[in-house]
Amino acid sequence: MPSTLPEGDPAPPDGALPDAALATLAERPFGIYLHVPFCSVRCGYCDFNTYTLTELGADGASVATFADAAVGELRFAGGVLGHAGPAETVFIGGGTPTMLAPDDLVRMLDGVREVFGLAPEAEVTTEANPDSVTREGLERLAEGGFTRVSVGMQSAVPHVLRVLDRTHEPANVSRAVEAARAAGLHTSVDLIYGTPGESVADWRTSLDAAVALEPDHISAYALVVEEGTRLAAQVRRGQVPAPEDDDEAAKYELADEVLEAAGYAWYEVSNWARTPQARCRHNEGYWADGNWWGVGPGAHSHVGGVRWWNVKHPNAYAGRLASGVSPAAGRETLTADQRYDERVLLGVRLVEGLPITDLRGEGRAAVAGLIADGLVDGSAALRRQRVVLTRQGRLLADTAVRRLLGLR
Missing domain, CATH: 3.20.20.70 (Aldolase class I)
Known part of the structure; x- marks a missing residue:
C-alpha cells in the first residue's frame, strides 16, 4: 500500500x-x-x-x-x-x-x-x-x-x-x-x-x-x-x-x-x-480479481470493478468515521480494458498461469514468440492451453506481460 x-x-x-x-x-x-x-x-x-x-x-x-x-x-x-x-x-x-x-x-x-x-x-x-x-x-x-x-x-x-x-x-x-x-x-x-x-x-x-x-x-x-x-x-x-x-x-x-x-x-x-x-x-x-474491503488509513478496497482508497492520516480517518461519513478519499470504476490488463498482469504471475483463450488476438499471437524466447512454458501452452512463465519468464515478467498486451 x-x-x-x-x-x-x-x-x-x-x-x-x-x-x-x-x-x-x-x-x-x-x-x-x-x-x-x-x-x-x-x-x-x-x-x-x-x-x-x-x-x-x-x-x-x-x-x-x-x-x-x-x-x-x-x-x-x-x-x-x-x-x-x-x-x-x-x-x-x-x-x-x-x-x-x-x-x-x-x-x-x-x-x-x-x-x-x-x-x-x-x-x-x-x-x-x-x-x-x-x-x-x-x-x-x-x-x-x-x-x-x-x-x-x-x-x-x-x-x-x-x-x-x-x-x-x-x-x-x-x-x-x-x-x-x-x-x-x-x-x-x-x-x-x-x-x-x-x-x-x-x-x-x-x-x-x-x-x-x-x-x-x-x-x-x-x-x-x-x-x-x-x-x-x-x-x-x-x-x-x-x-x-x-x-x-x-x-x-x-x-x-x-x-x-x-x-x-x-x-x-x-x-x-x-x-x-x-x-x-x-x-x-x-x-484472482476477488472482492475485498480495506479497513484503516490509506487502505484500498475493491468490489466488482470499483476501487477506492481511504484518507491517509489516522486523525482524518478517525474524524470521518466519528462523523458518520465514509473514510474514502477517492475512487475509480475500472474500464473493461483496465480489467483485462490487470487480468493478464496478475494471471501470468501465478503457477497455474493464464488461459490462452482469455487473451485477445495480439496476446494469443505473442505466445509462440514468448515460448521461443524461453519466457513461457511450451508444454503448458500446448497441453493445457495456459500461459505459464518459466523461471526466466518470472525474471522478465513485465516484458512478458507487455508482449501479451501487444505493447513494446
Missing part, C-alpha cells in the same frame, strides 16, 4: 456502490484487509502509509483507540455491502500490527465476525515484527481465531538489516516462528533481496536461515527504491549504491533453487509454499 494515494473521482459520503458491483459479492471470494499504520521506527526503504507514535497528535486514531476505529469502519462497510457473505480471509497488515495488544487484534477480528461472519475454514493472518510478539500473545491470537502469522524477517544478516533500518534481533525471528507454531498457528516469513551491500553469500545465509525455521510459507521480494523514502535520498546522494537488475536476478534464481530443494513450490512470482494448502489465500483473492 504506497503512501501516495492515486487520483480519482470523489467518493460518496455514504460509500454507496453501484448495484452491478454489489451483484458480484456472491460470485467471487470476499476478504477483509485491516491496515494498522503504526511503527516504532520507519524503515528507510518503506513507502507504506505508516506513522511513528511521535508523529501523531493526541486526537484521532492511536494505538490505544485504533481497534475502536477499525470496528467502526467494519460496521460502516456492513451498511454499504449488506449481506456480503462470510469473509473467507482476513489479513491484518501494516505498519506493525503487533504494536497493538493481542486483545485489540482479536477485537478487530470479532468485528469482522459481528458484521460479516467468518467462513468455516477462514484464513486469518496477522503480520508480526519478531521483536513485538510473545508466546502468550500468540496463544491469545490463536484462541481468538487467528490461523496464520507472517513474520517480517527480511534478512538474517545484521549489516543488511542495518541498511534496511530494521531494528529486530535476528534470533527473535526463530523465537517468533517457534512460538507461533507452538500456539497452533501456520507460519510465513518475508525476505527482501537486493539491499545495497548484500552479497550473494549474505543472501544465501538468509535463505538458509529461513529454510531452517521450517515455516509453511516464504515470500521473497526484490528491494525497490521508492521515491520519497530515506533510502532513495541515500542512493541519490551516492551514500549507498542502487540495486542492480543483474544482482537481483541472480538472487531470485538462487532463491528459487534453494527453496525448491527444501520442498517449497512457487505459486506466485514472489511466493513459495510447502503445500497448496499453505498458500496465502488472502493474496490469492487479490490476484
